[in-house]
Amino acid sequence: MKVGFLGLGKLGLPVALCVEEKGHQVAGHDISPSVIQMITDRTLTYEEHGAQELLDKTQIKLMEVPELVAFSDIIFVPIQTPHAPLYEGTTRLPDTRVDFDYEWLKSGLTTLSAEIEKQCCEKIVVIVSTVLPGTLERDIIPLLHENVKLCYNPFFIAMGTTIPDFLNPEFVLFGVDDPDAANTAEAFYRTIHDRPFFKTTIKSAELIKVAYNTFIGMKIVFANTMMEICHHTGADVDAVTEAMGLATDRLMSTRYLSGGMGDGGGCHPRDNIALSWLSRKLKLSHDFFDDLMLAREHQTEWLADLMEIEWQRTGDLDYVILGRTFKPETNITTGSPAILLENILTERGFSVMSYDPYLDESLPEFPPSIFLIGTKHPQFQTFSFPVGSVVIDPWRYIPEQEGVEVISLGKGALE
Numbered sequence: 001m002k003v004g005f006l007g008l009g010k011l012g013l014p015v016a017l018c019v020e021e022k023g024h025q026v027a028g029h030d031i032s033p034s035v036i037q038m039i040t041d042r043t044l045t046y047e048e049h050g051a052q053e054l055l056d057k058t059q060i061k062l063m064e065v066p067e068l069v070a071f072s073d074i075i076f077v078p079i080q081t082p083h084a085p086l087y088e089g090t091t092r093l094p095d096t097r098v099d100f101d102y103e104w105l106k107s108g109l110t111t112l113s114a115e116i117e118k119q120c121c122e123k124i125v126v127i128v129s130t131v132l133p134g135t136l137e138r139d140i141i142p143l144l145h146e147n148v149k150l151c152y153n154p155f156f157i158a159m160g161t162t163i164p165d166f167l168n169p170e171f172v173l174f175g176v177d178d179p180d181a182a183n184t185a186e187a188f189y190r191t192i193h194d195r196p197f198f199k200t201t202i203k204s205a206e207l208i209k210v211a212y213n214t215f216i217g218m219k220i221v222f223a224n225t226m227m228e229i230c231h232h233t234g235a236d237v238d239a240v241t242e243a244m245g246l247a248t249d250r251l252m253s254t255r256y257l258s259g260g261m262g263d264g265g266g267c268h269p270r271d272n273i274a275l276s277w278l279s280r281k282l283k284l285s286h287d288f289f290d291d292l293m294l295a296r297e298h299q300t301e302w303l304a305d306l307m308e309i310e311w312q313r314t315g316d317l318d319y320v321i322l323g324r325t326f327k328p329e330t331n332i333t334t335g336s337p338a339i340l341l342e343n344i345l346t347e348r349g350f351s352v353m354s355y356d357p358y359l360d361e362s363l364p365e366f367p368p369s370i371f372l373i374g375t376k377h378p379q380f381q382t383f384s385f386p387v388g389s390v391v392i393d394p395w396r397y398i399p400e401q402e403g404v405e406v407i408s409l410g411k412g413a414l415e
Contacts, residue, residue, distance in 0.1 A: 089269025175205030227259025323375025338374025
């Protein structure tokens, strides 16, 4: 099959490389000169598992929109629907709420639809972008020519592991507007994997995507609440979550059920904030999503409190946060709870140093300090902490070191 991608960013390009690797002819278009240069040079500028190896040998064709329409049997549209930095989860939760910004998506689809109309052809267009329920009906479908056979297919992936997540999903979510287009897309997915193909209405698919993301945020808030209780009572958070993870029939899986830092990334915090906006717009009886984001913020404040306690106890040591990316082994900082912690400490008047092996070229020489592990990078397990330091470890994976006090959160109360 000839597969087109309108958008080759951090989601579109890795998925396009996957599709090509499965034997399809792939072409793409992107308006960013830096993206085009990156593909031309075959040099990935961000961390994405397995992507550079596929980029090294890719034969993906770069095309303008008219060529892309003529070339493609099916066109995927993974254009960004961003939130402003204020709504990504690295700063205090603002009083205001906003929907996602759909202007990039509307612009791209307007151009694509006009070209489909011009070429007098029917074309299957599959939108991937995250949107709130009702968005396609309200903002997108009125822009499209009748020759556009629309489907909605948001992916359940995480930046940094896009390729394995796309190739091995739990299921494929597919919002159907045109049944024949959906059947063609399902046949395409059968060439990628054998995972379940869940067809539903577009509105339901829109809501399922953000419901999935915000449910993860809810699990993380719950697990971190258990961590805080354990830290004050002497119970063991890992025992609590491990036991609960065994209740797969009535409770949950073990994914995301582990005490640590708050939820992060380019999807989960911003989706909670967007659904908080929707809750207020719809005048729901209670804004549950606001609760989740406030809990995330309060739990991060608790970590700042612990650092202050150690600062007062040890006599004015410096603050260092190790790790600034939103999850291990990536260089993406969007929605990072470690950056939120840094901002809270800065707000309190403290100077904060930081280091991340995926962002910084060299390791600074730190004095004895109060370290907090903001990202569970494996490199920090062998990190040489200066003698006299205190290490606050929300992940409970830093080994004891002579002359260094390691505080494993959720394993017993601070005295």
